[in-house]
Amino acid sequence: MILLRCPYCREMRSEAELTWGGEAGIMRPADPAIASDTEWTEYLFMRTNTKGWLQEQWCCSAGCGQWFKVERHTVSHQIRQILRFDEAFSDVTIAQEGAA
Amino acid sequence: MSLTGSKRRASGGHIDRSRPISFTWNGKKMQGFEGDSLASALIANGVGIVGRSFKYHRPRGFMALGAEDPNAMVSVRDAHGYTPSIRAGQMPLAEGMEVRSVTGWPSASFDIGALAGLGKPFFGAGFYYKTMMWPNWSWFEPIVRRATGFGRPDGSKESRAAQHQYQAVDVLVVGAGPAGLAAAQGLIGSGLSVLVAEQEQRPGGSLLWEEAEIDGKPGIAWAQDIAKEIKATPGMQILTSTLVAAAYDTNIFTLVQSVIDARGIAAERHITLHAKQVILASGAVERPLLFADNDRPGVMLAGAVRRLIRDYGVAPCKQLVVKTSNDSGWLTAFAAQDAGIKVVAILDTRPRAEAVHLAQAEALGIPVVFEAAITAMKAGRQLRGLTVSTPSGVRKFACDGLAVAGGWTPLIHLACHRGAKPVWNDALQMFTVPELPQGWQASGGVTGCTSLTEALGQSLQAAAKSSQRQAKATPLVKAPAFGGVSLIRRPSGVPANKVWIDHQNDVKLSDVEIAVRENYVSVEHLKRYTTLGMGTDQGRTSNVNGLAMLAHLTGREISEVGITTFRPMVSAIRMGTIAGGHEGDLIAPRRYLPADAVHRRLGADFEDFGWQRPDWYHRPDASDRDTAVALEMAAVRSDVGIFDGSSLGKVEVTGPDAAAFLARFYVSDMATLKPGSVRYSVMLNEEGVIYDDGVVACLGPNHYLAGPTSGHAEAVAAHFERWRQTEWPSSRVAVGNVTSNWCSIAVAGPRARHILAVLNPDFDISPAAFKHMQVREGSWQGIPLRVARVSFTGELQFEISVPSRYAEALYETLLKGDAAGAPRAIGMEAWLRLRLEKGYIHLGSDTNGRTGPTEVGMAALVAKRQDDFIGKRSLTLPFALSDEREQLVGLVAVSGKIEAGARVLAPGCTAPPCKTEGYVTSGCDSPTLGHPIGLALIERGFARQGEEVTLYSNGRTSRARITSPVFYDPENERLRQ
Structure with missing residues (x-):
């Protein structure tokens, strides 16, 4: 079970108290009307489906209700960064990825 | 191993001979002792045949004493409940247990099905696939089901408690054998919280039956001392009769602890455990050898024979032959001889053995044969002897027991649940897991180690690493080694x-x-x-x-062949334990309407729609559902009805940007909604599919009330909130789900206004002042009051809301009616049929995961919108514009019924199998119109008005004509009254 500390309410919560919201950093085209079919369907459907480090959206749904961002290893569930939604991920690379 | 008489030895073992326990085996009275398992007690009582094999009904005896035993499945009734199938070795013996064989008829020892020896060729590999193809599987299924399986549930309810617990520890130690105990001992004083889980009823593992001396003490005394020390250390616990059943991501484990009292398993605890670190000391089980007739009762694993003698004080036979590919067999021979069993011969598959063993065998006078192969067994219902081929010729031995030792299989299951890869070790002839999951260590038999000294050393190293301390010194060990294994x-x-x-x-x-x-x-x-x-x-x-x-x-190596996937659970656990307290009324919480008590008093028949809602009301004039529904509908059409719609979603959206915010969600432009007005629309997801529908009321500047569907209230509020936080964080908007704060009672029908007038509201309710699709706020006897003039039924309708705690008062007041009469209480069924007559969609029934606004006739609304809203861009993608899409139309019966779910057959088809072009989404007999009507999603439906189609449902066909979805009052005259 994944345990995350919400960066807003600072509570440690288990997966059951949280909602997973898929990959982070999915940009909605600024003006959908002029987006091409390809741009729009990329936005709708295309995800990296990473085996490894993935930046994701999570919601403290049974707690304070805030959406936040997490960098998680999809194989080991190791957590590298937890950020408020308006914060940017820092570009960390841990030398020993194998330790994940 | 003979069939009758006691095999219990006068001394030895860890059973308490001063505490006899009575139990029955297939109705026959037997006796064991405290500390026995069912398996040891049955063997001690001379039970040799415990069951029958799955396909051929061959007699089966005990092969092993733990979870690895393939044979000894029994059913057990103890004081706390009935267990239809459990391995005898996994059940501690308790007073009064009724134990039965679960295979074989009329009994395990005399099984008529064994005559299915006749059926031998029938059951070869792939028999299901080859044999039961014709005419079809269902023809064979009842026969196969009856003939197979282990045990039958008897339908009785257990009194055994099932509890769910959650725990978190620093270190989980799996197994309380020598390796697990040494690891736990190494953690004493570290300050870490430690849980040691042992599936057997006693700690000690192999020390219960192997000869060993540790630190100058008998091995089992050493183990018991450590177990005591662990129990006395704060933060450390040792749970026996506890199976670590499964390992999941992030080191979550499922443990099942059996709480055993003098009369059986009194309770089971399903423990969900989170462990920061794991020391896997689950050990290994012995493997049998392959030879002719090796399934005969009386053939037992060598380690199990040692355990019977030394742990349970049972001598399973009088004359034993040992067949071995490693030193395990030799140890069994010596243990057996010591227990008074005559060891007839040691047959080793290897060309040689350890000198020390050879010397001991010679001293005990046990004949030894190397490179021996068993070619035949003499056995009827009991083993009588065997024929052996040796390099020096064929030999025969008389015996009533055969101990086999074919090497070890480490219990790597839990590590494999987490994705660790089993790797074949050719030198050890076993699969081990060299690379463990993060935070895991392993020690003892599970690593392939067969030396006790090495196992204890591994454990203390692991403990040192877990606690980040120096390893404690490995104790001095005197124990025989198991030596190399032949291929x-x-x-x-x-x-x-x-x-x-x-x-x-x-x-x-x-x-x-x-x-x-x-x-x-x-x-x-x-x-x-x-x-x-x-x-x-x-x-x-x-x-x-x-x-x-x-x-x-x-022609491959085992390392190339690999091994099948290990999946949870490692051994069967009870469904009742998984369910825990979640049965009956406790499966899920129920949601009740705030005026629930009134509906019960009125004789409502309830249905679960996420909320407990009245489906219809029993009345003196309506004792069955059909009659009631027809009368309820008639009341709304001709007089007035009252309906509790309190479950309808209510989400308040407020703030300077509220109008613009809402406009982004709905197909209709909510930004143009004026205070006091209400607008109906649908909301799409970003893929352009209808996500929800409902009305939005503008209560004042910057103050809106959205009304999502009952089942969607929480989801829509969360949907608003997610977009607010993640896409438009600078919007000055607040979203609040107030669904439960307000009750909502609808009055509908030509006399609805008269009933509303009963409340004497402090605003003008005349038709000119309060029009269709308008909302008013005021007060009712000082209580906040909101009234929306909207309609779901096609009649004049008011939805009246007050804070939920006044729901009963409001409903009762309205129900009294006026001088002209009282409104009739309306249930869900009548309400939904009324809206079907009017052709209003019921979200989720009349829409599916592909239905967009165009398909429900809202294309014009979409075209009118200049600005963006969620999902709009998807409406111009090629798949949205395809003319093959299913469009919502009405159906009027030509012959037969219109049933929801019926398939619409392609033109020219009269019965399936054939192409279908859609399905009926709602259907009923309309009492107002006097014939069956329905809504259907049909390919190109809009262009097919007037066409006749064939419907197919549950083997029946009917004919219907495609029409407009609005059957009742298409001019909306009744809404304007």
Whole structure:
């Protein structure tokens, strides 16, 4: 079970108290009307489906209700960064990825 | 091993001879002692045949004493409940237990089904696939179901408690054998919280039956001392009779603890455990050897024989032959001789053995034969002797017991649940997991280690690493080693159909040969084609032998063949334990309407729609549903009805940007909504599919009330909130779900205004002042009051809301009516049929995961919008514009009924199988119109008005004409009254 500390309410919560919201950093085209079919369907459907480090959206749904961002290893569930939604991920690379 | 008489020795073992326990076996009274398992007690009482095999009903005896035993499945009734099938070795004996064999009829020892020896060729590898194809599987299923399986549930309710617990520890130690105990001892004083889980009823593991001296103490005394020390250390616990059943991501484990009292298993605890670190000390189980007739009762694993003698004080036979590929067999021979069993011979598959063992055998006068192969067994209902081929010729031995030792299989299941890869170690002849999951360490038998000194050393190293301390010194150990193991070989000179690999599922060497011949050469295919290892023992004793034979037959190494996937649970656990308290009324919480008590008093028949809602009301004039629904509908059409719609979603959206915010969600432009007005619309997801529908009321500047559907209130509020936070964080908007704060009672019908007037609201409710699709706020006797003039029924309708705590008062007041009469209480069924007559969609019934606004006739609304809203862009993608899409239309019956779910057949088709072009989404007999009507999603439906179609449902066909979805008052005159 994944345990995350919400960066807003600072509570440690288990997966059951949280909602997973898929990959982070999915940009909605600024003006959908002029987006091409390809741009729009990329936005709708295309995800990296990473085996490894993935930046994701999570919601403290049974707690304070805030959406936040997490960098998680999809194989080991190791957590590298937890950020408020308006914060940017820092570009960390841990030398020993194998330790994940 | 003879069939009758007591096999209990006068002394020895860890049973308490001063505490006898009575139990019955197939109705026959027997006696065991405290500390016995069911298996040891049955063997002590001379039970040799405990069950029958799965396919051929061959007699089966005890092969092992733990979860690995393929044979000894029994049913047990104790004081706390009935267990239809459990392995006898896994159940501690308790007073009054009624134990029965679960296979064989009329009994395990005399089974008529054994005559299905006649059926032998019938049950070969792949028999399900080959034999039961014609005419079809369902013809065979009842026969196969009756003939197979272990045990039958008897329908009784257990009094045994099932509890769910959650725990978190620093270190989980799996197993309280020597390795697990040493690891735990190494953690004493570290300050870490530690849980040691042991599936057996006593700690000690192999020290309960192996000869060992540790730190100058007998091994078991050393183990008991450590167990005491652990129990006395704060933060450390040792749970016996506790199975670590499964390992999941992030080191979450499922443990099942059996709470045992003098009369059986009183309770079971399902413990979900989070562990920061794990020391896996789950040990290893012994494997049998492959030879002719190796499934006979009386053939037992060598380690199990040692355990019977030393742990349970039972001598299973009088004359024992030992057949071994490593030193385990020799140790059994010496233990047996010491217990007064005559050891007839030691047959070693290897060309030589340890000098020290040879010397001891010679001293005890035990004949030894190297490179020996058993070619035949003499056995009826009991073993009588065997024929052995040796390099110096054929020999025969008389015996009533045969102990076999074919090497060890580490219990790596839990690590494999987490994705660790089993790797074949050819020198050790076993699969181990060299790379463990993060935070895991392993010690003892599970690593392939067979030396006690080495195991204790590994454990103390692991403990040191976990606690980041220096390792404690390894204790001084005196114990025999097990030596090298010879390779697993195909037995030579014996027919393959006499060599049993999986004793539970009756898989023989000949079945593996068939599978290979038919090219099922992947392990996963072999498993499914032959059922090898698919039994309740999960192939603990059979998998490796089967893989070795597959490797041999395909000319590969075992490392190339690999092993099948390990999946939770490691051993069967009770469904009742998984369910815990979640049964009956406790499965899920129920949601009740705030005026629930009134509906009960009125005789409502309830349905669960997420909320407990009245479906229809019993009345003196309506004792059945159809009558009631028709009368309720008639009341709304001709007079007035009252309906509790309190579950309807209510989400308040406020703030300077509220209008613009809402406009982004709905197909209709909510930004143009004026205070006091209400607008109906649908909301899409970003893929352009209808996500929800409902009305939005503008209560004032910057103050809106959205009304999502009942089942969607929480989801829509969360949907608003997610977009607010993540896409438009600078919007000055607040979203609040107030669904439960307000009740909502609808009055509908030509006299609805008269009933509303009963409340004497402090605003003008005349038709000119309060029009359709308007909302008013005021007060009712000082209580906040909101009234929306909207309609779901097609009649004049008011939805009246007050804070929920006044729901009963409001409903009762309205229900009294006026001088002209009282409104009739309306249930869900009548309400939904009224809206169907009017052609209003019911979200989720009349829409599906592909339905967009165009398909429900809202294309014009979409076209009118200049600005963006969620999902709009998707409406111009090619798939949205396809003219093959199913469009919502009305249906009027030409002949027969219109049933929801009926398929609409393609033109020219009269019955399936054929192409279908849609389905009926709602359907009913309309009492107002006097004929069946329906809504349907049909390909190109809009262009097919007037066309007749054939409907197919549950074997019946009917004919209907495609029409407009609005059947009642298409001019909306009644809404304007």
